[in-house]
Amino acid sequence: MTTSTRQLDTTELEERVKHMYEEVALEPERDFHFETGRSLAERLGYPASDLDRIPASAIESFAGVGYFLDLAEVAPGETVLDLGSGSGTDSFLAALAAGSEGHVVGVDMTDAQLAKAIGLAAEAGFARVEFRKGYIERPPIEDGSVDCVISNGVINLSPDKPAVFAAAARALRPGGRLALADIVSTEQLPEGVTCEASLWAACIGGAMQRDRYREAIEGAGFEIEAVRENDEYRFVSDRADNATRKYGVKSISLRARRA
Numbered sequence: 001m002t003t004s005t006r007q008l009d010t011t012e013l014e015e016r017v018k019h020m021y022e023e024v025a026l027e028p029e030r031d032f033h034f035e036t037g038r039s040l041a042e043r044l045g046y047p048a049s050d051l052d053r054i055p056a057s058a059i060e061s062f063a064g065v066g067y068f069l070d071l072a073e074v075a076p077g078e079t080v081l082d083l084g085s086g087s088g089t090d091s092f093l094a095a096l097a098a099g100s101e102g103h104v105v106g107v108d109m110t111d112a113q114l115a116k117a118i119g120l121a122a123e124a125g126f127a128r129v130e131f132r133k134g135y136i137e138r139p140p141i142e143d144g145s146v147d148c149v150i151s152n153g154v155i156n157l158s159p160d161k162p163a164v165f166a167a168a169a170r171a172l173r174p175g176g177r178l179a180l181a182d183i184v185s186t187e188q189l190p191e192g193v194t195c196e197a198s199l200w201a202a203c204i205g206g207a208m209q210r211d212r213y214r215e216a217i218e219g220a221g222f223e224i225e226a227v228r229e230n231d232e233y234r235f236v237s238d239r240a241d242n243a244t245r246k247y248g249v250k251s252i253s254l255r256a257r258r259a
Contacts, residue, residue, distance in 0.1 A: 010159050018110050024061050025087055025115075037062060040063075054096070065152060073179075075097070077099065079146050081139060083149060090152050092129060095128055105129075107141070139167055146176060162220065166220045169221045180253070221259050
């Protein structure tokens with residue numbers, strides 16, 4: 001007697017993620033499993049004075065899960081890689097910190113998000129920010145060229161998280177920083193959740209158990225320096241909220257340093 005094991009359809013997952021975040025780019029006022037926009041950003045801890053300095057249309061499509069840029073500590077002149085840059089909110093804020101001598105590269109796989117971010121960068125005069133099409137598991141960036149890698153609510157969407165952390169480590173110079181916000185779980189999610197692409201696209205099904213998440217980061221050659229829970233983040237659909245309460249799905253912000 002054999003027992004079949006369900007597997008996540010990664011092709012379906014990619015298409016669902018692209019479709020969902022295309023809607024976030026083009027119709028941010030729609031209802032999703034998660035919140036979007038400036039009110040979310042401010043509740044998570046983004047300073048209003050910083051948000052005032054970047055394109056409002058980028059913030060409309062903001063779908064992050066926590067504030068982490070204080071942990072990133074981006075300094076003037078640094079190069080920053082934003083994995084899953086979306087409409088550009090975190091990339092633009094990182095560019096403000098990096099200044100006129102800094103450089104920010106945002107990477108995203110969704111055409112609508114890329115087009116929006118590229119257009120906003122040109123309109124607002126963010127000449128030191130560029131956006132490239134690519135996957136966070138293999139971002140189009142030179143090895144050892146980056147001082148800080150950032151990401152917000154995106155790594156949980158990847159079916160190969162160790163590959164994402166390994167890619168971040170390759171991109172960083174020795175001593176470089178990884179700063180992120182993401183969704184993890186206290187309990188290991190059951191197969192019925194982890195194999196359903198729709199729940200992955202909603203930032204739930206891909207939540208890695210938090211100890212395994214830490215192990216994946218450390219396995220890529222990072223030393224974790226700070227972790228905090230983001231109690232201000234919440235899911236808005238009943239289905240997502242039920243999973244949150246049952247399995248301890250929650251948002252964290254984290255900083256790690258490459259050896």
